[in-house]
Amino acid sequence: MIGMARERRLAEIFVEVADSLVDDFDVIDLLQRLSTRCVELLDVSAAGILLADAHGELQIIAASDEHTRLLELFALQHDQGPCVECYRTGRPRTNIDLTRPETTVAWPRFAVRARETGYVATHAIPLRLRSRVVGALNLFQTEAHRLGDDDIALARALADVATIAILQQRTLEQSHVENSQLETALSNRILIEQVKGVLAERWETSVDDAFAAFRSYARSRHLRLSEFATQIISGGFDTTEIPPPAAAADRSGDHRG
Template sequence: MAREQRLAEIFMEVADSLTDDFDVLDLLQRLSTRCVELLDVSAAGILLADPLGKLRVVAASDEHTRLLELFVLQHDQGPCVDCYHSGTARTNIDLTSPSAAASWPSFATRARETGYVTTHAIPLRLRNRTIGALNLFQKTHHRLGESDIALAKALAGVATITILQQRTLEQSYIERTQLQTALDSRILVEQVKGILAERWGTSTDGAFTAFRSYARQHHLRLTDFATSIISGAFDTSTIAAPAPES
């Protein structure tokens, strides 16, 4: 399938999801996986700024611990932090270069240890306000061309509109509430991943996949579903557990 056709389908998918009561967390999760699909990168994540201006991950293309740690590291340092504060994209960053090691020593070292050698940070920006960043990782030194970067910016724009739900940034109270809701929802999901992974003896990535699949099959909002599991109101034995890992 041509990338242009796939992109059109994804934009329609997002548009159809923007109802009055859409699941922002699930939509951002889908967008992060679509970034990997369309841009041929190894991993993607969406980070939002909390009320104190610190970046926190709300969605990732996979739930591997080492990848999530790279996003968490950018709470303090990394291309996404620079991108968020400047409001401009940082692309085709060579994480093996001396300049990367000097700018972000902990981040660059951890990224290389995880197998990533190139990264990109695209601001989530609408007009003159930046609310977070889209982070892309590659395991090769292949550079993203101008058309790929333009597409990454378009997907970041979709994520921004999704988060704000077509409301103006002048409504600052509503904006802060929406961002905090997304961040709080992510905390609940992290707790459920740990609960299910321990219960099933599997990875957190496998636990998340089973959790999210059940929610989508039964039309459950991820946040509400996570809350019911944490409170003990939902019997997790009804979820098809992933196969034990060797």
């Protein structure tokens, strides 16, 4: 029954993604959803999608949550870690035991920080379309168990969906997405990071809750995350119009009382 429920949920997710791949879709929001779907469908604790910039260095574009320590783990992989190897070779690295000494020898900063954050295993799946690799999907586990072949196959399918989203063509004749477009997506992610910090400080809440409130407001009004973030950073939008997270609203009520 559990398997049937997952298959039904998987079908719903692929329909959701297909419906999103329309003209001028919000690629960051779509990748964000795919990251959270990885945690929902696979037996993993966290997921992130990294894209290569114009210099071939991996940068975080979406994560299943916005916790600082998790984002730091992704950021560390610009020069070492399983995602770097996965990106360079185009081959997946799965069921990597972070507690093994050889893992620490291979990626000292990454492995140590991952264990400190509570993760014991990790996986890296390439974002690849034929011979072109544009990044990697990174999965983390807090419990020591192997992901089976079916879960790995599903992770690869989700990575393929992310790749298609990233390489979505403006016209059928267009053969590839220029680096400048990927650079724009990465720049937009930086803007969103800034907004998260601004809102979290203003509401005295976590960046995860601040991002959820920001994203919920944008989606309810059909605003692209990057464009909404630009409005906020430029001062062109009054952020008091965004309903704060419940915890922040409760504190505000306490202050008024």
